Amino acid sequence: xxxALGEHVVSAAELVERALALATLPxxxxxxxxxxxxxxxxxxxxxxxGEMRSRTLTVTATAPVEGGTAAGTVTRQVAxxxxxxxxxxxxxxxxxxxxxxxxxMPLIGGEPATGWDAEAETTSIDVLALLAEGLGSVxxxxxxxxxxxxxxxxxxxxxxxxxTSGGLRRRGVQPAGRLEFNAKxxxxxxxxxxxxxxxxFTDVDIAGLHAELTTRLGWADRKISLPPGRYETLLPPxxxxxxxxxxxxxxxxxxxxxxxxxFSAGExxxxxxxxxxxxxxxxxxxxxxxxxxxxxxVHSSSAPQGVSLxxxxxxxxxxxxxxxxxxxxxxxxxxxxxxxxxxxxxxPADNLIMEGGGTxxxxxMIARTERGLLLTCLWxxxxxxxxRLLLTGLTRDGVYLIEQGHIVGxxxxxxxxxxxxxxxxxxxEVGAAEQALCREWSDWVNRTVMPPVRVPDFNMSTVxxxx
Amino acid sequence: MARLAAxxxxxxxxxxxxxxxxxxxxxxxxxxxxxxxxxxxxxxxxNGHRTFRDHKLESSTDYENLGVSVRVVHAGVWGxxxxxxxxxxxxxxxxxxxxxxxxxxxxxxxxxxxxAPEPGYPEAAWVSDYEVNPFDVDESTKQGRMLELCDRxxxxxxxxxxxxxxxxxxENKYLANLAGTITTQQRIRVQPQITAxxxxxxxxxxxxxxAAPAGRGWEYLTGTGHDxxxxxxxxxxxxxxxxxxxxxxxxxxxxxxxxxxLFLTIHESVGHATELDRALGYEAAYAGTSFATFDQLGSLxxxxxxxxxxxxxxxxxxxxxxxxxxxxxxxxxxxxxxxxTLVGFQxxxxxxxxxGLDRSNGCAFADSPGSIPMQRMPNxxxxxxxxxxxxxxxxxxxxxxxxxxxxxxxSIDMQRYNFQFTGxxxxxxxxxxxxxxxxxxxxxxxxTDFWRSLEAVGNDSTYVLxxxxxxxxxxxxxxxxxxxxxxxxxxxxxxxxxTQAEGSAS
Numbered sequence: 001x002x003x004a005l006g007e008h009v010v011s012a013a014e015l016v017e018r019a020l021a022l023a024t025l026p027x028x029x030x031x032x033x034x035x036x037x038x039x040x041x042x043x044x045x046x047x048x049x050g051e052m053r054s055r056t057l058t059v060t061a062t063a064p065v066e067g068g069t070a071a072g073t074v075t076r077q078v079a080x081x082x083x084x085x086x087x088x089x090x091x092x093x094x095x096x097x098x099x100x101x102x103x104x105m106p107l108i109g110g111e112p113a114t115g116w117d118a119e120a121e122t123t124s125i126d127v128l129a130l131l132a133e134g135l136g137s138v139x140x141x142x143x144x145x146x147x148x149x150x151x152x153x154x155x156x157x158x159x160x161x162x163x164t165s166g167g168l169r170r171r172g173v174q175p176a177g178r179l180e181f182n183a184k185x186x187x188x189x190x191x192x193x194x195x196x197x198x199x200x201f202t203d204v205d206i207a208g209l210h211a212e213l214t215t216r217l218g219w220a221d222r223k224i225s226l227p228p229g230r231y232e233t234l235l236p237p238x239x240x241x242x243x244x245x246x247x248x249x250x251x252x253x254x255x256x257x258x259x260x261x262x263f264s265a266g267e268x269x270x271x272x273x274x275x276x277x278x279x280x281x282x283x284x285x286x287x288x289x290x291x292x293x294x295x296x297x298v299h300s301s302s303a304p305q306g307v308s309l310x311x312x313x314x315x316x317x318x319x320x321x322x323x324x325x326x327x328x329x330x331x332x333x334x335x336x337x338x339x340x341x342x343x344x345x346x347x348p349a350d351n352l353i354m355e356g357g358g359t360x361x362x363x364x365m366i367a368r369t370e371r372g373l374l375l376t377c378l379w380x381x382x383x384x385x386x387x388r389l390l391l392t393g394l395t396r397d398g399v400y401l402i403e404q405g406h407i408v409g410x411x412x413x414x415x416x417x418x419x420x421x422x423x424x425x426x427x428x429e430v431g432a433a434e435q436a437l438c439r440e441w442s443d444w445v446n447r448t449v450m451p452p453v454r455v456p457d458f459n460m461s462t463v464x465x466x467x
Numbered sequence: 468m469a470r471l472a473a474x475x476x477x478x479x480x481x482x483x484x485x486x487x488x489x490x491x492x493x494x495x496x497x498x499x500x501x502x503x504x505x506x507x508x509x510x511x512x513x514n515g516h517r518t519f520r521d522h523k524l525e526s527s528t529d530y531e532n533l534g535v536s537v538r539v540v541h542a543g544v545w546g547x548x549x550x551x552x553x554x555x556x557x558x559x560x561x562x563x564x565x566x567x568x569x570x571x572x573x574x575x576x577x578x579x580x581x582x583a584p585e586p587g588y589p590e591a592a593w594v595s596d597y598e599v600n601p602f603d604v605d606e607s608t609k610q611g612r613m614l615e616l617c618d619r620x621x622x623x624x625x626x627x628x629x630x631x632x633x634x635x636x637x638e639n640k641y642l643a644n645l646a647g648t649i650t651t652q653q654r655i656r657v658q659p660q661i662t663a664x665x666x667x668x669x670x671x672x673x674x675x676x677x678a679a680p681a682g683r684g685w686e687y688l689t690g691t692g693h694d695x696x697x698x699x700x701x702x703x704x705x706x707x708x709x710x711x712x713x714x715x716x717x718x719x720x721x722x723x724x725x726x727x728x729l730f731l732t733i734h735e736s737v738g739h740a741t742e743l744d745r746a747l748g749y750e751a752a753y754a755g756t757s758f759a760t761f762d763q764l765g766s767l768x769x770x771x772x773x774x775x776x777x778x779x780x781x782x783x784x785x786x787x788x789x790x791x792x793x794x795x796x797x798x799x800x801x802x803x804x805x806x807x808t809l810v811g812f813q814x815x816x817x818x819x820x821x822x823g824l825d826r827s828n829g830c831a832f833a834d835s836p837g838s839i840p841m842q843r844m845p846n847x848x849x850x851x852x853x854x855x856x857x858x859x860x861x862x863x864x865x866x867x868x869x870x871x872x873x874x875x876x877x878s879i880d881m882q883r884y885n886f887q888f889t890g891x892x893x894x895x896x897x898x899x900x901x902x903x904x905x906x907x908x909x910x911x912x913x914x915t916d917f918w919r920s921l922e923a924v925g926n927d928s929t930y931v932l933x934x935x936x937x938x939x940x941x942x943x944x945x946x947x948x949x950x951x952x953x954x955x956x957x958x959x960x961x962x963x964x965x966t967q968a969e970g971s972a973s
Contacts, residue, residue, distance in 0.1 A: 040942055042749045046575035049568055050547055050943070052837050070524070076531040079551040094527050097606035099614070102523045125571065136575060150752035152942040180942075182752035193752075259666035260628055266668065306630075308518075308526050382878045384889060384909060387670045390970050392887050392909075394880045415878070415885050415911070417969030426971065443944045459970055462911055462962070465758070466882035 013117030016163040022088045026107050026165045028313035030058045033120040036156040044139040044149050051125045061091040068100025071310045103336030105311040109166020116171040120159035127155045134206035151181040160299045168314045172295035175199045178446045183213035189467050190220035193376050193397035195437035197446040222409030224401050232372035233458035237436035237450035239378045243420040245441050252306035253331035262389040277326035277424040280357045285349040286319035292447040294350040304332045317349040351447035356430025362452040365431050367405040374400040377439040389419045414460035429454035476594045481639040490643035492555035496562040504540040506644035510836035519631040534836030537561040541569040543579035549837035583819035583827050585796050587647030593790025595654040596783050597684030601635035604685045612688050616699050620663045623703035628664040648795040656682050658936050663702050665710050674706040677727040677873045679933040682784040712904035717965040721868035722958045723861045728890045730933025730951035731874040736914040738847040740883035741803050743812040754940050755881030767809040770918025776804040778845040785846040786934045786948035793840035796829040815842045834945040841941050848952035855926040858955045863899035870894040887911040909964040925954035
């Protein structure tokens with residue numbers, strides 16, 4: 001359904017209508033139009049660039065089967081009308097052949113939202129034109145300074161159109177962008193990193209970010225070897241985001257009630273109501289949070305572990321406090337589990353905001369540190385023990401030693417082993433929250449506001465020789 | 468051996484696409500525009516993904532991705548474009564877009580792209596070695612088999628819950644280039660995985676099946692290549708012993724590592740570390756670089772003399788096995804580590820040419836029709852020692868140590884030095900004999916220290932082909948399936964952590 005120039009001749013909204021008209025079972029149809037542009041560079045030169053567009057149709061059909069209701073979901077690229085027919089019939093076949101689902105709920109109905117059939121918004125490589133121009137001069141400066149630059153910039157625009165057999169029609173536009181920027185000394189012995197999340201790249205100052213990288217490489221003029229151990233450690237907002245995002249991904253209510261995740265309190269109970277921190281920590285999702293706006297309705301089945309959203313397409317995403325005043329308040333729950341337990345559904349909006357009442361900047365926290373470590377990023381984070389949510393990973397692209405309020409040199413990297421739940425209980429200071437790009441999970445998450453934090457005894461388990 | 472020439476299994480619906488008309492249109496446009504190189508790839512991926520929770524189906528999702536992409540070298544610069552409309556006009560238009568991106572890139576590209584030569588392979592076809600295409604099997608049969616296995620686990624004492632996954636893929640690739648290559652290929656792969664959960668008074672514990680994802684069809688679930696019935700029958704006992712096991716005392720231990728665990732250590736500490744694009748810095752800001760730099764080719768002592776590692780895209784049922792790679796290079800086998808010394812890197816055509824090597828060893832792969840081919844891992848495998856020890860003999864050579872079975876948690880740094888792995892189950896070795904399970908074990912080492920501590924590798928009977936569906940690399944991110952064969956092996960004096968003592972608890 002594209003012309004030779006890639007223009008769609010049938011609108012996305014029309015495809016949703018066609019799919020629902022073809023459906024013989026109660027169904028949800030979602031068309032997702034995505035355009036993306038990216039630039040990647042290494043060793044002061046561009047390595048790849050690309051402009052991609054895709055249009056996928058996802059149909060979830062629900063069927064009455066012996067003993068209940070089953071669901072089947074089919075996703076495919078839609079290049080022509082045949083694809084719509086094929087997707088609907090495949091989803092219905094899948095649903096009819098399935099056993100009844102535990103989480104079955106009637107699909108929601110409703111009305112067409114105003115303007116739901118408006119054209120999709122798109123992006124193109126032009127969004128990165130200024131950045132590309134800036135990179136040209138930044139590469140030159142890096143060559144003069146004997147630095148090597150590496151990095152990646154990506155901008156995407158996704159327009160989602162959702163319809164249900166019950167009449168609901170919704171549309172949402174999600175812009176997303178990120179810049180990851182890394183500098184190394186010519187001998188590769190020191191490495192620094194800055195990252196930025198952005199909605200449109202108009203706020204990205206590549207020359208300024210490069211200057212920050214040069215400053216950080218300068219901190220590594222003095223190299224200090226430290227052994228493994230427990231160190232007072234300042235984690236910048238991006239590193240905190242990586243830990244909290246993982247915590248949130250594992251925070252399924254049903255798994256907790258069944259005793260099979262770290263949020264279980266045993267005997268069918270969860271840790272909701274338990275104090276995780278003496279500090280006034282608040283961790284929440286909110287689709288309307290300024291600069292982190294995200295789609296306010298369920299439009300994909302991806303959700304935290306153990307939570308299926310197959311029957312929940314189109315329901316409202318509302319703001320949820322997962323933690324407030326340091327106390328666990330909520331876990332992620334679909335409608336099926338909500339109905340079973342008499343609680344509210346809590347589908348997770350696609351952003352995460354943590355605050356702790358602090359007002360200090362990271363610079364102020366450094367200035368108040370007698371002796372401690374400042375991290376840049378956490379990397380290769382993996383779950384070691386799901387019972388405690390113990391995670392392992394590495395520090396990356398700059399561990400700096402602070403003495404008497406000043407950065408005095410760069411330290412070797414470490415492997416850590418820590419649980420984000422347990423860390424919350426040990427924080428001694430939470431700074432002012434700001435928009436942050438995480439490192440490990442940025443392929444999936446780039447809408448976070450996080451504070452820098454101080455941990456009095458961060459567990460640097462072993463030394464890594466990587467630089 | 469996988470079949471060549473006679474290919475009755477090639478998917479008729481894929482062959483019915485206007486494959487030649489599209490590639491003819493695109494390649495003639497590329498010639499008109501003066502491209503030095505052009506290839507056109509039409510690809511269709513079918514994914515079936517089922518998850519199960521206790522006695523029930525949790526989710527049932529099918530995903531199809533069909534499209535075409537064009538890659539050119541124009542005036543010495545790469546250009547790429549991808550689309551989903553399968554008409555000759557649309558394919559020719561992609562060439563114009565690819566050339567346009569090459570023009571945009573030129574000012575930021577200092578070096579001319581050159582490709583190592585490779586013969587043309589006109590009309591070549593290849594199909595992976597499987598018996599039953601999972602897409603041809605009834606839905607109720609597939610779900611029924613998985614739920615039957617879950618039900619058996621749930622009936623066993625000590626198993627409160629189960630989670631299960633059945634994922635199967637059919638991949639069709641059609642590639643044509645200006646050198647006259649036209650390849651048509653089809654691969655089938657399957658990943659079944661079942662986890663049993665114990666919920667006790669003080670917490671929970673899990674244990675997962677060890678069956679590796681494999682380049683096989685539905686027959687893998689019914690007795691060919693793995694015995695799921697036997698594995699499910701044993702799992703509750705292993706889980707119960709794990710729950711009751713004492714916590715390990717941290718310290719240095721001799722380790723006998725089962726191939727079901729060692730394959731992942733090979734993947735992370737040898738597979739990724741010998742990707743030449745990493746060594747050259749292309750992945751420096753993301754996946755990372757490598758301690759194994761190109762100047763150490765032929766001299767780096769990677770491991771002990773019993774360490775022999777190959778890369779291949781040939782082995783039967785390997786997840787990276789294929790006839791021709793995504794640059795039209797025929798599948799090969801090559802040495803990576805020979806008698807402990809680094810002797811080879813994984814290559815694509817550009818890196819081979821840029822580094823003075825005659826030919827690519829065939830490691831280019833794109834994970835979808837819309838993805839740019841990049842250097843990805845072949846099957847990287849540790850060779851067994853013919854006539855070498857059995858697992859029992861390896862264990863008998865250890866006075867105080869641990870036998871580690873099954874992979875679980877993995878993490879390694881951005882230069883592939885420091886790693887930490889856990890496993891599914893750990894058996895104490897005392898006086899050359901197994902002495903029950905211990906738990907909370909993680910082994911941690913620096914790559915070269917670890918491989919230099921390799922004292923012995925097992926014989927052919929200990930050899931298992933492990934693997935993963937989801938190896939990630941690149942920005943935008945791509946995932947690749949890859950297998951790793953290895954024997955059981957004995958490592959001396961490796962650092963073992965007690966994971967309970969990590970984090971807050973100290």
